[in-house]
Every structure is written in C-alpha cells, then in structure tokens.
Amino acid sequence: MKFTNTNIYISGTAVIGNNVKIGDNTVIYDNVVIGDNSIIADNCVIGEPLYTYYSDPESYQNPKTIIGENALVRSFTIIYASCEIGDNFSTGHRATIREYTKMGNNCSIGTNTDIQGYTTFGNYCRLHSQVFVAQHSQFGNFVFLYPNVIITDDPHPPSNISKGVIAHDYAQIGAGTLVLSGITLGEGCLIGAQSLVNKDVEPYALVAGNPAKFIKDVREIRSKITGEAHYPWMYNFERNMPWAGMGYEEWLKQQNKLNQ
Secondary structure: OOOOOOOOEEOOOOEEOOOOEEOOOOEEOOOEEEOOOOEEOOOOEEEEOOOHHHHOOOOOOOOOEEEOOOOEEOOOOEEEOOOEEOOOOEEOOOOEEOOOOEEOOOOEEOOOOEEOOOOEEOOOOEEOOOOEEOOOOEEOOOOEEOOOOEEOOOOOOOOOOOOOOEEOOOOEEOOOOEEOOOOEEOOOOEEOOOOEEOOOEOOOEEEEOOOOEEEEEHHHOEOOOOOOEOOOHHHOOOOOOOOOOOOHHHHHHHHHHHHO
16 A cells, blocks of 8 residues: 555644554544554544543543554554554454453454454454454453454343453354353363354363354364374464464473563
C-alpha cells in the first residue's frame, strides 16, 4: 500500500513513536500511544471513544490506549480506547477490539474478528479470521482460536450476567467451535472442529462433537504422516514461535534460567 498522508487525523495528545507509518483516512484519538516501527494502515481508528462520550461529550476524557512496538494494524481495524496491546502485534482487515482488552506480546488477530472487550490474552495468542470473543474471557499464553470460533459470556441469554471463558496455556480451539459461558479449557487441550463445548475440559484432553465429549489424551494422538506422537504440539511446531530453531525443550530451559 502507499502512504500519501491524505486525510489523516492525529490528536495532539497522542504519542507516536519513531518510524511509525500511518495510512490514509486513519484517525488516532486522544491519549493513544503507538510504539516504534509500527504500521497503521488505511481507514483505521485507534482509541475509538467509549460509549460514555456520546452521552456526556463535554466532560468525557479518553482513556489511554497503548499499542507496542512493531505493530502491523491492517486496514479498517478499530481499536477502542483503554486497550493495552504488547509488542509485535498484528491484525487482518476489519478487526474490532473493544475497550479494556489487554494483550501480551506477539499476538495476532485475523480478518473480521470481533473482541467484545474486558478480555485478557497472554503472549503469542493467535485468533484466526471470523472469531468472536464475548466479554470477560481470559486466555493464557500460546492459545490459538481457529476460524469461526465463537466464545460466549451469557449463561442464560438474555441476562445481566457476563461470565467469560478461561483458556489455559497452549489450548487449541478448532474451527467452527462454540464454547459456552463460564467454561474452563485446561492447559494443552484440543477442541475438535465444529464442537459445542458445554463442560469444562481437562488439561491435555481431546474433546469433539455436539456436545463435545472426551475422546482421548492428546498425547496419544499419532501423526498420520510420521506415525509419531504429535502432541503436546509445541514439540512439533515452531513457525513464528520463540523456540524456532532451538526446539521447545531448549527454550523452556532458557526460560527457567531467566526466572531463577
């Protein structure tokens, strides 16, 4: 894409880092902080005001919005005020991230994905295209949500209760899956595609179906190509992972040394 500096609005209270590129027709609202070497593409809105602005614009003050270094925010993405996003963040097109969302480093959000806010993500989370995440959910590190996953938060719709989903580190949620309000997904679990998850899932469990039922421990799954154990997946997948080139075991050892 070309950056022609056409019809760009940047608030005087925004803090823009070094070597940041901002596309045409993009709006950067009050109290936005964008880290160095980031790209905000055409037709984006960063720091979108909260709903209270519309009822009381005179006294409204936009909360601080933070996007870390080396971000790539693609066209038509909207990030609401009060979000905190770490380094090396990326989106597809037309992603929406509502208020009070917090993300760690190296997270990616796919095209047409909608995060409804008040939600936390650890590091290296991946949300593919057309994912919907309701409020008050919590995701650990290295949690992947594949295309068309739906995460809900209302146990008795319609109600005034909002109870999100908890997904622990390394959980994998297959394409087209629906996870009901208040469910906990254990570390390293695998949810089969197009499942309806209405009960908690134990760590390292493979569940699938409507409703989802326990099938086996993921560590029993064998690769159709090599015949070897494929899970935990971290030992067999490294693309864009911090253990690329060294292996998961060596990376763990380095992390343990850093934490001692």
